[in-house]
Amino acid sequence: MRWKIEDNPEQAAFRAEVVAWLWEALPDGWAKAVETGDDEAFDHTKTSSKWDFMSWMATIGKSGYAAPLWPKEYGGLSGQPWMQPIIREELARYRLPTFGINLLGVGLAAPTIIEHGSDAQKERYLAKILTGEEIWCQLFSEPGSGSDLASLSTRAVADGDEWVVNGQKVWTTLAQFAHYGMLLARTNPDVPKHEGLTYFILDMHAPGVEVRPLKQMTGSSEFNEVFFNDVRIPDSARVGAVGDGWRCARTTLMNERTTLAGISLDPVSIFGGTRKDPWTTFVDSIPNRQDPIIRQRIAQFYIEQEVKEITAFRANSARMRGQQPGPEGAVNKVFNAEFNQRRSAFAMNAAGIGSVAWDKGSHLAESRATTFLRARANTIEGGTSEVLRNQIAERILGLSRDVEVDKGSSWADTRRN
Ligand SMILES: Cc1cc2nc3c(=O)[nH]c(=O)nc-3n(C[C@H](O)[C@H](O)[C@H](O)COP(=O)(O)OP(=O)(O)OC[C@H]3O[C@@H](n4cnc5c(N)ncnc54)[C@H](O)[C@@H]3O)c2cc1C
Structure with missing residues (x-):
């Protein structure tokens, strides 16, 4: 960890507590192999202990460290914002996933339920989100509403x-594996679009829910189409008041942005258990890295990577001081996304013909192509x-607002695609 936050005594004590727990919870030999940098021993421990991602999710989910800010009674630590970066740093150091497979449950659904849900909903759903027993989707x-989400058409009618x-x-994303979904539906078409929405918890196995996976150009099916055909939802699964869905959805969206700004979609931080960091994987994937021009470009990417980390560091250190992070989340989301695209396109170009055809089983070539496509x-x-740039322009720089052609009209009267 190059950008290290200086711990105060309380933070140092917490970090020591997290590390002690990791030594206890990890298979014998894992933590020692990491501390001593013994990669052979690390690989041996991982294989012989049959460590697997899902049971690790259950272990950390019961410890409180998976969601330190959640209330204790729902599986968190009732902790402080500075705890989160400390835990993530230590998980990364011990080569563990810093985000779990239930990213949408932990990062999006749970904060919404905690803020707007009933006590019965908190009791029923939160613990199983943390342990990964119940996977969630959003x-x-x-098809006609993405950036302009409030214009959505899925209807929920009271019966x-x-x-x-x-x-x-x-x-x-993940609908094909999900047990529950956060559903935003239109309950009143005759009021302005933001006012006629209601937020529900949907049982993904309820009759009438049909999930059709979509195949992406990477070959995998990360996301899906989901159809609802007379699906019945009990009123007890409503989150917040009828017509107050937009307020609840904003909680989900705000948490989504923070979650995605902090995430690096590389297999190391998602799945853990590997000794290579993403930067080493990137450099290794460029065959002609001794070429003087290629070296210059790699160094430039390294500089930009450092700038990105310093920006993330600023947000983390604000949290460590108990302050709200500033615009770093939106800025880093935009920068990270475009940086990933430029860097992966460069790796493909640098590898030349090796980017389009490779020996069967060449993991580096495969990962280079998948990273580029993803x-x-x-x-x-x-x-x-584009939409985030609008938000930065309006909310951070105070520029004039984006055009709102349908302001004040009811949803039924607005033009939609
Ligand atoms: C990998 C992946 C996973 C996803 N997972 C989920 C999920 O799990 N659940 C879920 O609900 N959604 C999910 N999404 C959907 C995602 O939130 C939408 O794709 C996104 O909000 C954009 O909406 P859209 O695709 O309808 O594009 P549109 O909103 O139709 O936008 C089309 C183009 O117009 C631009 N544009 C739109 N409005 C403006 C504006 N006001 N100013 C300037 N430019 C504008 C956009 O930037 C874009 O370039 C996922 C998307 C991806 C790619």
């Missing part, structure tokens, strides 16, 4: 103490770079 975007839902979502999504997911 049912917001639709006794139930709601009947019809419509379609798209881009739904990076296309970075400037779209979690809010597009």
Whole structure:
């Protein structure tokens, strides 16, 4: 960790507590191998202990360290904002996932339930989100509504103490594995678009929910189309008041941005258990790295990577001092997304023909191509770079607001695609 936050005594004590817990919770030999830099011993421990990602999620999920800011009674530590960066630093140091597979549950659904949900909902859902027992997805975007999310068309109509839902979502990450979804639906078409929305918890296995995986150009199916055909949701699964869905959705979206700004979508921070850091993987993937021009470019990427880390460091150190981070989240989300695209395109160009054809089983060539293709999504997911630039212009720089052609009209009267 190059950018190290200076701990005060309370923070140093907490860090020591986290490290002591890791030594206890990890398979025998893991922590020692990391501390001594013994990669052979690390690989041996990982293989012989049959360490796996899902059981690690359950272990950390029960410890409180997976969500230090959550209330103790729901599986957190009722802790301080500075605890989060300390835990992430130590997880990364011990080659553990800094984000779990239930990223949308922990990062998006849970904070929304904590802020707007009923006590019964908190009791029912939060602990199982943390341990990864129940995976969540986010049912917001639709074929006609992405950036302009509040224009969405999926309808929920009241029927006794139930709601009947019809419509379609798209881009739904992890829907094929999810137990529950955060569903934003229109309950009143006759008021302005932001006012007619309601937020629900949807059981993804309820009759009438159909999930169709979409195959991406990387070959995997990260996201899905989801169709609702007369799906019934009990009113007890409503989060917040009827018509107050936009306020709840903003909590989800705000948390999504912070989660994605901090995340690096590389396998090391997602899955852990590997000895290589993403930077080494990038440099290794460039075959002609001794070429003087290529070396210059690699050095330039390194400089930009440092700038990015310093910006993330500023946000973290603000949290460590108990302050709210400033515009770093939006700035880093835009920068990170475009940096990933430029860097992965450079690696493909530098590798020449090796980027389009390679020996079977060449992990470096495969990862270079997959990283390049996957990076296309970075400037779209979690809010597009154009929309984030609008927000930076309006909220940070105080420039004039984006045009709102349908301001004041009811949703039913607005033009939609
Ligand atoms: C990998 C991935 C995973 C995703 N996962 C999920 C998920 O799990 N759940 C979910 O609900 N959604 C998910 N999304 C959807 C994502 O939130 C939307 O794709 C995104 O909000 C953009 O919406 P859109 O695709 O409809 O594009 P549009 O909103 O139609 O935008 C099209 C283009 O117009 C530009 N544009 C739009 N409005 C403006 C404006 N006011 N000013 C300037 N330019 C503008 C955009 O920047 C973009 O270039 C995911 C997307 C990706 C790529």
